[in-house]
Amino acid sequence: MATTTQQNKLLLLDGNSLAFRAFFALHHSLDRFTNSQGLHTNAIYTFSNMLEVLLKAEEPTHVLVAFDAGKTTFRTALFPEYKGNRSKTPSEFAEQLPYINQLLDAYGLQHYQLADYEADDIIGTLAQAARDQMPVTIVTGDRDLTQLATANTTVKVTIKGVNELETYTPAHVQEKLGISPEQIIDLKGLMGDTSDNYPGVTKVGEKTALKLLGQYGSMENLYDHVAEMKQSKLKENLINDREAAFLSKKLARINIAAPITIDLAQTERQPVDQAALIAFYQEMDFKSKLAKMDLSEATEDNEATAAATPITMTELTRAELPQILAKKTARAFDLDILGDNYHLETPIGFALGTPERWYYSDDLGLLQEAPLRTWLADPQQEKYVFDSKKTMVLLARLDVPIAGMTFDLLLASYLLNTFDNSNDLGVIAHLHGYAGVQTDLDVYGKGTKRAIPTDYQVLGEHLCRKAQAIYQLQAQLTQQLQENDQDQLYDEIEAPLALVLAQMELAGITVDSQRLKAMQRDFGQTLSQIEALIYADAGHEFNINSTKQLGVVLFDELKLPVIKKNKTGYSTSVEVLEQLQQSHPIIERILTYRQISKLQSTYIKGLLKVIHPDHKVHTRYLQTLTQTGRLSSVDPNLQNIPVRLPEGRKIRQAFVPSHPDWEIFSSDYSQVELRVLAHVSGDQNMQAAFKNGLDIHANTAMKIFHLNDPEEVTPDMRRQAKATNFGIVYGISDYGLAKNIGISRPQAAAFIAAYFEQYPDVQAYIKNIVALAREQGYVETIMHRRRYLPDINAKNFNLRSFAERTAMNTPIQGSAADIIKVAMINMQERLTEAGLQARMLLQVHDELIFEAPKAEIPILEKLVPQVMDSAVSLDVPLVVDSAHGPTWYDAK
Known part of the structure; x- marks a missing residue:
């Protein structure tokens, strides 16, 4: 200050x-x-x-x-x-x-x-x-x-x-242009401005204008002496465009006395x-x-910073367990570890109880002893927890079963407001007006300073206050779910799905590390071969990963056209190289080199680092991250393995069954978002295409390009139509579509217009869903998952426009997410009912991946599509494509 x-x-x-x-x-x-x-x-x-x-x-x-x-x-x-x-x-x-x-x-x-x-x-x-x-x-x-x-x-x-x-x-203006800053408006008056679209004097550019100003000083003085100039085209233009010149100067002048x-x-x-x-x-x-900020400050100014409520707590002992759990009543239970990876290398402790008394311990061995183990496993004993999936996974790794988790604070909070998706119980409690608990960041610290408090009383109180917060917020959040008509979504989809995801995380998927290492060697050889070709193109060796050295080779030595420069020299970004792709063979080789290098470093080496002693990776599913309800995968992220490149697809060869004579089985929804769009919009043309089993992208291409025969649709036309189909689902603009498929904005606008001409009810749906959002303040998926849109009636155009685009696409994306979640819940039930050994291992976008004995594959070929097809009833058929083989690669 x-x-x-x-x-x-x-x-x-x-x-x-x-x-x-x-x-x-x-x-x-x-x-x-x-x-x-x-x-x-x-x-x-x-x-x-x-x-x-x-x-x-x-x-x-x-x-x-x-x-x-x-x-x-x-x-x-x-x-x-x-x-x-x-x-x-x-x-x-x-x-x-x-x-x-x-x-x-x-x-x-x-x-x-x-x-x-x-x-x-x-x-x-x-x-x-x-x-x-x-x-x-x-x-x-x-x-x-x-x-x-x-x-x-x-x-x-x-x-x-x-x-x-x-x-x-x-001084710099004088040195660069030879005029003073005040003369810049004279310069603009004479030469005009194509960017701001005002005219200036015909045929007068910057060089001529600067010469005139050097001679006459100002436009006014120039025009005072214009009659004295020798006859020329310049003089004629100056006289004819006098009015335009002074108007241009007026437009160029910045108002330094604005109100x-x-x-x-x-x-x-x-x-x-x-x-x-x-x-x-x-x-x-x-x-x-x-990562650079102290997140504990996020709650410092929260209204919920009232004094913590009194708490009665006791360290738990084995002797007290029978009497503590004798009474049948709902209890809060919280199990803590340091970090989010769901492994037990850094256990902290647990707490449980009711408002009368809370109990805590850092001895996880107690969880394995009766009657606590019995209480945890009893589905009739109600338990309120913070994160049911994490709790189930952690206890399973202690060989302790759990059932009867009737309230999950994390899930309930997420459904009520998808924006508040912190994984810190203290942060969430504060968001819901409960101040009686600190954040984990406050107590355990962050980064390298993260540690369990040395004061056991401090630790015990934090554990108990977390359990207390869960208990105190249960009634409030349950009531809010009912008021928002979200209790069914919680009870029938999100809560049971958490248990399904826990089982998948525990199962993991086997990764053949030797095969990954072989790929690493193969990729290394491929990179060496590409390097040699690049060096041959360049005429010498250089560091391909050095932007500076690569820029010198491409633009100084090979004389390729310079697309973009930055403060460190030539830009060699992917965008720049793609524009130069037809200029020289070296460009294609460099792009390939970069892609394979990324696969090598990010995916091959990355996967090798996270393989567990059981030879598996145990990806975690984030159930409370996205606004649409889609799941995310982390540690490792198996949803992001690039499959468009042949080398990227090969990485899936390392994912194998965990037993001999088993196979990987995969089932994938076909174009589920477009089928949802056909259903919710009621568009007869789109529905007819799906009901008749037509290629929806080729069908759209025929309309966009005004073709009569499907045989006339080229692969590039289909690609552009596909981008348009999916772009509409995501509320794409003509600018976004033009950028995605490499055409002009007017062409993209024409594509979108042709699309809506072919599918008029889709356009009507978009209009109607925005109107409905304005009326009720939210949109819903087919399973009544809500997304509130506070800016849908905002006066600010940009805020309102984004809310409108969100209103268009959320019901589509969210419904697709709901469908596969229902399919996963039903699938787990059917596998159990049928007594199959088959296990569901992964969910990747619209795909479910299983492993099963070869003898069970014929059963899965019928059962899985049947369950996935019937997850919901739409006006168009849900289509599921299945495959199986010795690896995940072969099951695609």
Whole structure:
């Protein structure tokens, strides 16, 4: 905070310009930068990085980020065509702007916009106001603002991306252009501006305009002497376009006396709201940023920080067990370990009890003794827990069964608000207004400092208070589930699914480490061969993994066209290389080299590190992560093994049955999301295609490309139609579709229009579901999984647009997730009923993977599709494709 005028410094940021550059800095990673809600976050992430760099470098005491208020300004009143040539703002960018404002609020930074004026005018006016009070730095992507450079005001303009800046002072402007900052508006008046779409003088470019200004100083002086100029085409154009020139100068001039309602005092930096910033990063899924923060601060300002409720607790002993458990009543039970990996290398202890008295112990051996073991296994004894899946897995690894878990705080909280998906009981308790428990972060610490408290009383109280929180919140959350009509979803899908997932995690899947090591050697040989070819193309050896050395080879030595440069030299990103693919054979080899290198390091070596002594990997399923209800896989993530590359598919050869004479069996829903769309939309054309067993993508391609015969559909046409089909499900824009399939935005818009012409009821569904969301504030899946949309009626266009897109796709994605969850629950029951040895091992997107004796494979070929087909009843058939073989690879 500032204490004297001398110490003050004002930083003014051109919000729209910088955010737009932030968006395009990572637009090649658009699909990768989305949070769990489906919000694109590439602009937010890059803007956040830029903000961190600027605040550290500039150390301003005052900051304001200025934004445009809309397309209509005093300039459009003067010249309606002003900026009229610009493409429609991509919705993927527009939806992120409101969240950039949230980021600024958390940082304690002021942001502002003014109707009928541009961000430039706000910046110019504040820079003018600060001229005698403090130095000013302006950061923008627009060189028009360099007209504001003075002895007191420095303008920094982005060169590449958002972090490489060129500093404009009056001296730098003079050195670079040979004019003063004040003359820049004269320059713009003469040459016009194609970006802002104002005309200037015909045939006058920057070189001619600078020459004229060097001779006459200003436009006014030029026109005072234009009659004296020798007859030429230039003189003729100057005379004919005089009105356009002065209009252009007027449009180029930044208003430094705009009627802003914010003053310098209001731009003073406020302290960073750590809790708000943490919550924002959590919502955006910015894990790298969260890793740098103390997450315990997230709950410091919570309203639920009242004094902890009194607690009566006792250390548990063997002698007390019979009397403690004699009475049949619901009890809370909590079992703790350090970390999330569900293994027992770092046990902490457990607690159980009722509000009358809580018991704790760090002796896990007690869990294996009667009557505690008997109580845990008794389905008639009600147990309230925090995470039933984790509890079941941990106890199973102690060879202790558990049943009767009638309440799961983690699952209940997730269903009530999918945004609050922390795995820390203390955080969740605070979110629901219960302050009587600390977070694990508070008690155990984080990172390398994470440890069990040395004070046994501190540990015991934390364990008991966690159990107490579970008990206290049970009635409240159960009632809320009933009020939200979500109790059936909890009772019939999520709670039983947790137990199914626990059994799958315990079963694990066998991995042939020798086969992985053989692949590692094979990949190494392949990489060596590709290296040799790359060196032959280059004419010498070099470090292929060095961006700098690769850039020199491609652009200096091989003279390939330069696509993009950054502050360290030539860009050799995947996006750049893909654009150069037809230029030289070396490009294809480098792309292949990179892909195989990633497979080698991430998947081969990664899998070898997580194979357990039982020769299996035991992936964990995150049931409470996504907004749509889809499951995620971690430690390792088996859903992300790349299968589009032949080498990636080969990795599945290492996944094998755990017994001789067994096989891997796989069943996969075919196009389940599109079938759900056909069902919920009621579109007759789409339903007919599925009912008649047509290739839906080829069928769509015929309509988009106006073909009459399926034989005319090329593989590329089908690929583009497929992208359109699935893009519609995800609420894709013409910008997003154009980028995905490599066509122009007008072509993409035409594709989408043709799609809706073919499937008119899909378009009607989209319209109706948005209207319904506006009316009731949420959308539902076919299983009544709700997703609340607080921004569906927001006045802010971008917030509202994102909520509308979410309303369109959530019922489709969420219903597909519901279907496979029901199938998994039913499948586990049928396997048990049939007394089969077959085991369900994995769920990967819309696929279920089993292992079974070869003798049971014919049974599974009938049973699994039958169960999966009948998980729900749709207006179109659910189709399941099955395969089996000695490895997961062979079962696809």
